[in-house]
């Protein structure tokens with residue numbers, strides 16, 4: 001270890017436990033290197049001035065951040081279902097960090113999309129904990145392989161923005177383990193240099209001073225030996241935070257030193273507890289002094305990666321009459337997103353890019369090389385509104401197709417939405433235009449789920465562009481003309497109206513965010529309560545046609561299986577397919593979801609060829625968390641292994657029977673048919 005804690009005075013040690021300003025760590029009178037932390041999950045967001053902006057300042061972008069590559073948001077990364085893309089995303093952002101002397105990137109966020117209204121859902125991966133954890137792990141690996149640290153956040157149960165600093169998340173133990181802790185447990189396998197605690201209390205105790213979750217669970221049970229940093233302003237009692245093993249309070253707090261020193265003098269905190277935190281800070285500083293920090297990508301190559309990842313994260317949801325790809329005829333393109341696309345959401349993840357967008361009609365014409373013609377609608381402004389969509393009403397009937405590039409109002413950190421619908425005016429235009437010209441393709445730029453049911457039946461094409469960074473329109477154009485076959489799939493259900501979502505069960509009260517839906521989050525909820533959805537978890541179309549066949553399951557032990565299945569690409573062009581493996585406990589003594597995602601694979605399958613996919617299933621593929629045992633438990637009996645192209649479209653399935661020794665079972669859980 002480079003830094004010997006005995007070389008530091010008590011004053012220097014305490015100073016190391018709190019930031020020097022909004023982004024930098026203390027140096028203990030120059031005894032250690034200065035470390036710089038910066039957001040975020042969608043690319044580097046480094047403030048040009050060391051200020052402590054209010055959220056209003058951040059949203060108004062009052063304090064400019066340096067230009068960097070605006071990568072797709074994590075919601076788009078999840079829609080790629082590709083660990084390779086998640087890793088590429090992390091390593092691309094790492095180059096911007098190295099170039100700008102940033103040591104730790106404050107990402108990824110792996111919080112679960114419990115409600116579709118959460119203002120930060122664009123910053124998170126999925127409603128499913130397994131997919132969130134696997135993608136978060138790959139992202140961390142991508143960043144840290146280049147000698148830049150990460151911050152796995154926001155630990156724990158921070159699933160809405162409303163009153164996020166004070167509203168306690170009231171969650172039962174089993175739900176925490178199976179849904180909200182699981183993404184962290186999986187992503188921790190990548191050894192993130194830091195974990196960031198959340199603002200909210202969990203079951204009544206602030207995350208920043210919650211010893212059960214920070215020490216007993218994160219450190220002792222999950223064996224995490226890195227640094228725990230607070231979210232910015234999340235520490236309410238510095239000495240209680242240190243006693244709970246939170247190491248670093250951010251940002252600078254002018255009362256921090258005195259509060260710790262007085263607590264120490266009063267015997268509320270020991271030098272040993274202070275040293276534990278100091279050692280974790282020194283270990284972090286030492287990690288930042290590594291020789292892996294080599295810039296490997298030009299600015300152009302970083303942009304190209306943003307496009308490449310967006311291509312794999314855009315989701316084709318509807319393609320009636322194969323209206324896509326558009327390879328002939330005359331098409332008008334309208335909507336502000338077509339030339340000024342929303343790249344990401346507002347708040348601490350917002351990246352300033354100096355990349356100049358090209359309007360999508362031009363991109364389409366360039367790619368189409370004269371086979372089809374794309375014209376830009378005339379943007380006229382009336383009463384201060386962009387009336388261009390209305391303008392299209394006057395001549396849409398003369399065209400072969402209409403492409404609408406639209407989205408809901410931008411979302412961001414610090415506030416939740418109240419509706420998952422597009423504006424009434426936008427919904428009305430879609431229906432009006434479709435009455436005049438039925439060949440409408442809607443490209444939806446959104447960072448959170450949208451209820452498309454009021455209008456989707458009157459359009460022929462629907463493409464989910466998401467919040468996909470500065471390369472979104474190049475990626476979208478490539479898909480619309482057929483240069484790229486879409487391969488993204490939804491990592492979050494698109495519900496039909498709010499009443500059908502679990503959110504309605506438990507809006508909580510002023511002080512409590514109630515998790516009464518328990519483990520039934522996302523598709524687990526919609527399936528359990530048989531709620532109709534517009535587009536299910538895991539759904540996405542391709543231009544290619546795939547056949548699934550030949551499922552076989554190899555048993556190596558009662559809790560050790562390898563699942564094999566074949567996918568054939570029947571088309572005459574290469575294409576990628578995301579296949580998913582779900583597991584169901586057919587008869588359990590506890591309530592369990594109808595199915596749970598336990599494996600997935602994204603594979604390039606050559607034209608007219610077949611590929612065999614292999615997925616490993618271990619104990620955790622079959623177990624639920626038993627709060628009496630305080631452990632994961634598998635009940636003997638029949639389970640069903642399902643292989644699907646989405647959570648709703650199961651192509652292959654097979655039952656297996658698990659027969660663990662009776663000594664590992666409990667009388668209550670001997671399946672009825674075993675008697």
Ligand code: GLC
Nearest residue numbers: 039040106153154231232348
């Ligand atoms: C914000 C966010 C957190 C971010 C931090 C620094 O409040 O909750 O995700 O990394 O503060 O900007």
